[in-house]
Amino acid sequence: MMQWIAFLFFASMTLLSALGVVFLSNIIYVILSLLSTLVMVAGIFFVAGAELVGALQLLIYAVAIAVFYVLVLTAVPWEKALKKDSHYRIEGVLTFPILLAFYLEIILVFLLGVSVSPKGQIREFIQNLGNTQVVGSILFSKYFFAFELVSLVLLVGMIGAVIVGRKEDKTYEDSTS
Amino acid sequence: MKIVPLEAYLILSVLLFGLGVFGMIVRRNLVAILMSTELALNAVNIAFVGADSHLGLLDGQIFALFIIALAAVEAAVGLGIIVAIFRLRKVESSDELTDMGG
Numbered sequence: 001m002m003q004w005i006a007f008l009f010f011a012s013m014t015l016l017s018a019l020g021v022v023f024l025s026n027i028i029y030v031i032l033s034l035l036s037t038l039v040m041v042a043g044i045f046f047v048a049g050a051e052l053v054g055a056l057q058l059l060i061y062a063v064a065i066a067v068f069y070v071l072v073l074t075a076v077p078w079e080k081a082l083k084k085d086s087h088y089r090i091e092g093v094l095t096f097p098i099l100l101a102f103y104l105e106i107i108l109v110f111l112l113g114v115s116v117s118p119k120g121q122i123r124e125f126i127q128n129l130g131n132t133q134v135v136g137s138i139l140f141s142k143y144f145f146a147f148e149l150v151s152l153v154l155l156v157g158m159i160g161a162v163i164v165g166r167k168e169d170k171t172y173e174d175s176t177s
Numbered sequence: 178m179k180i181v182p183l184e185a186y187l188i189l190s191v192l193l194f195g196l197g198v199f200g201m202i203v204r205r206n207l208v209a210i211l212m213s214t215e216l217a218l219n220a221v222n223i224a225f226v227g228a229d230s231h232l233g234l235l236d237g238q239i240f241a242l243f244i245i246a247l248a249a250v251e252a253a254v255g256l257g258i259i260v261a262i263f264r265l266r267k268v269e270s271s272d273e274l275t276d277m278g279g
Contacts, residue, residue, distance in 0.1 A: 003180040011189045018193055018216050022200040027208060034212045041219045044189070047181065048230040050238045053222070053245075060245050065215070065252045072208060072256040076263045135235055135242075143239050150246050157250030165257040 003047060006112045010043040013105075031069050032098060038062040039105050046113025051131045054113065058106075186227020194220035207259045211252065218248050 017040060020033030038061045045054035139147055193216055200213030222244055225237035262274070 001180070007181045007185060011185070014189065015192055015196070018196040021209075021212055021216060022196050022203065027206060030209055030212060034215065037216065037219065041223060044186075044223055045226050045241075048186070048226045050226045050229065050241070053226060053238045053241045056242060056245055057222075060249060061215075061219075065249060068252050068256055069208065069212065072260060075260055076208070131238075135238055138235055139239050139242070142236075146243065150243050154246060154250055157254050161253040161257040164254065164261050 007044065007047050009112070010040050010047060010109075014040040014044065027073060031066070031073065032102075034069070035062060035066050035102070036105060038066065039102075039109055043109040043113050046109065049131065052135050058109075181227075181230075183227060183231040186223055186231075190220045190224040190227065192220075193217075193223065207262070208256075211255045211259070214251070214255075215248060218244055218251075 014037055017033045017036035021030055021037060024030050024033060038057065042054045042057040042062065045051075045057055197213045197215075197217030197220060200216060201210055204210050204213060222241045225241045225244075229235060229237035266274070
């Protein structure tokens with residue numbers, strides 16, 4: 001029963017935040033609701049008993065990839081930011097309750113997920129490393145080739161991102177004119 | 178153990194994937210299009226992990242890990258392309274990029 005309540009809560013919050021990602025116009029709100037979606041999907045993973053995937057979702061998705069997006073938004077000045085001449089003082093103050101809501105979200109995800117997860121108590125999880133150990137043993141035996149392939153793809157993607165993002169000698173307008 | 182049925186995970190996955198595809202079509206901002214792609218990838222992850230908890234297997238969780246790693250690559254390359262587009266062309270909207278349009 002408790003699992004149902006947690007699942008419904010996480011699912012409804014995921015869908016609400018996804019609606020925000022699709023329909024909001026201000027790109028900052030879009031990125032905040034994307035962050036909310038990612039955290040809530042991690043909660044669903046905890047409910048399903050996939051502790052390792054949930055933790056990596058929080059670490060990689062909700063931290064690393066979200067920071068990627070924020071970084072690019074700072075590098076690409078969109079039109080609204082150019083038109084607004086204030087330095088976002090009011091927005092900075094208004095961010096505080098949203099930030100508080102995000103902390104509450106993360107705390108809720110942890111508490112609900114840990115208390116509801118089928119493997120159960122976090123003490124037992126630390127003692128015999130239930131899910132993580134099993135996933136690791138399968139990952140490094142049955143799927144070891146795919147694991148190495150993913151690392152190769154990561155390397156190629158890193159090189160590609162560096163090549164695409166580096167400073168060009170001549171721009172597109174130079175070569176066409 | 179299996180209090181949450183498989184159908185609930187699949188319905189949630191379908192709704193989230195539909196929202197992601199809808200966002201990819203509707204949005205004009207390039208960064209928002211990439212974010213909608215992330216929604217679709219997360220929907221696939223939910224389907225994998227939900228099926229895992231239903232079947233008692235672990236293979237789907239490993240595929241979910243691979244998807245997370247590939248999403249990181251996709252975000253890095255995609256955002257690099259967006260920054261390059263903006264630096265070279267000074268546009269940030271998909272309907273201004275008409276070079277390859279017929």
